[in-house]
Every structure is written in structure tokens, then in C-alpha cells.
Amino acid sequence: AAVMIGQTLGHYRIDSKLGEGGMGVVYRAFDTHLDRAVAIKVLRPDATASPDRKRRFVQEAKSASALNHPGIVHIYDIDSADLPDGPTDFIAMEFVPGKTLDQYIGKSGLSLNDALKYGIQIADALARAHAAGIVHRDLKPANIIVADDGRVKLLDFGLAKLTEVIDGDPEGATATMTAQERPQTEEGAILGTVAYMSPEQAEGRKVDGRSDIFSFGSVLYEMVTGRRAFEGTNKISTLAAILHT
Secondary structure, eight states, X not given: OGGGTTOEETTEEEEEEEEEETTEEEEEEEETTTTEEEEEEEEOGGGGOSHHHHHHHHHHHHHHHHHOOTTBOOEEEEEXXXXXXXXXXXXXXXXXXXXXXXXXXXXXXXXXXXXXXXXXXXXXHHHHHHHTTOOOSOOOGGGEEEETTSOEXXXXXXXXXXXXXXXXXXXXXXXXXXXXXXXXXXXXXXXXHHTTOOHHHHTTOOOOHHHHHHHHHHHHHHHHHSSOSSOOSSHHHHHHHHHHO
């Protein structure tokens, strides 16, 4: 990751690392054409290995970007750049100074006022997306930014398209689960996503807006209580809790 600092991807200069998730690394960068700060998500090579998944993802990201809702992080650009170790796919998006919701939720949760204030904004953004036929598929506290001015913005719309099940995809129903399974210390990252899955996602079935509403319920529960609604000791027991208890 440190190697990226100072590099340019197209007309974006990478300045510092902001965070890391299952799909790639996020950097703060500078758009040298428009003189503004942006966030760049550099996608992992295996995330874009399937052309069909990549095409669906680009289509979804364009649709999400067209929503132009104050509660949804705006996507500026999806592109590829040639780096020493090969072509690198990346997404350039609005840079929002703030923290992710999981950094705000402590052991005791948020105050009821804050939970309601944030919850209403999350629900409003989801409602707009669902009205346009777009499903987030990976709503969790790590994908929700609370900006320094108190506004809430949802991240990574459409990104789950890269790992979702596609008819005829040889990876089949395990696509969602295996995309992140690497020998690194990613059990936490996998659990982080699994813990907010809807039952139909856990079973690898097709999802619609109702799946996001289930995930939103899990996020809301955690905001109020400070603990996850479904928490197993590992991925399988977490999925079992979602499906059966």
C-alpha cells in the first residue's frame, strides 16, 4: 500500500491511505484536472477478474451515481491505469471528511437522538436507491460515513455486484463468500460483511430492496445497543444465527 503513495492513476495523485476493505484499498487523492480532493478505491485484481461481473458493477455504479442524492457518496469515475505490476482498476469518488459509523458506535451504542438522526438519513438514501431499482447489497456500519458536519453518506453502492452470484458463473452460490477468503487476517472483514447479511443473501439467493431493509435493521440495532444483532464466533455460526435465530 505504501508503494501507491505519490503515484498517479490517470490524473489522480495518491496522497495518503484512508482505509482497507474486502474489495480493495481506499486512498485520499488529488484530482489534478479539477483541483479537488477525491477518494480513490483501488480494486483488488481478483475483484474484477470476471468481465461479466465487472460490466454489471460498472452499470450499477453508473446508476447509483446518477441518483445524485446527498446521502449517497457520488462516483466521479471508474477507470483503469497501468502500474508496474499490471493494469489496476479504480473508482474515483467524492471525498467526505468524517468517520465511518463503526468508528462512532462504542460499547454502549449511540445516544437515541444520534441513532434516530443517522437512521432517518440512511433510510432516506436507501429509499431513493430502491425507488430507482438499485440495491446496495452490503449495508454495514463500515460503509456508512458520518461527515464532520453530521450528515450521513452511504458508500460502495453497486460494489457487491462484483461478488454476487451470476447465473452461469462457475463460482456459483459461493461467489459472495469466497471473494474475500484469502490467507491474510481477513476473518474479521468476512465476519463484518456476513453479520449484516439478510437470510436470502446468506443462502445465495437473488436479492431485492428488502434485503437492504433487513441489513438496515441490523445496523439500527447496533447503533442503539452497541452490539451486533447477529454475532457468532465464526462465519458459519453467524450465518446460522441470521437464518435460524
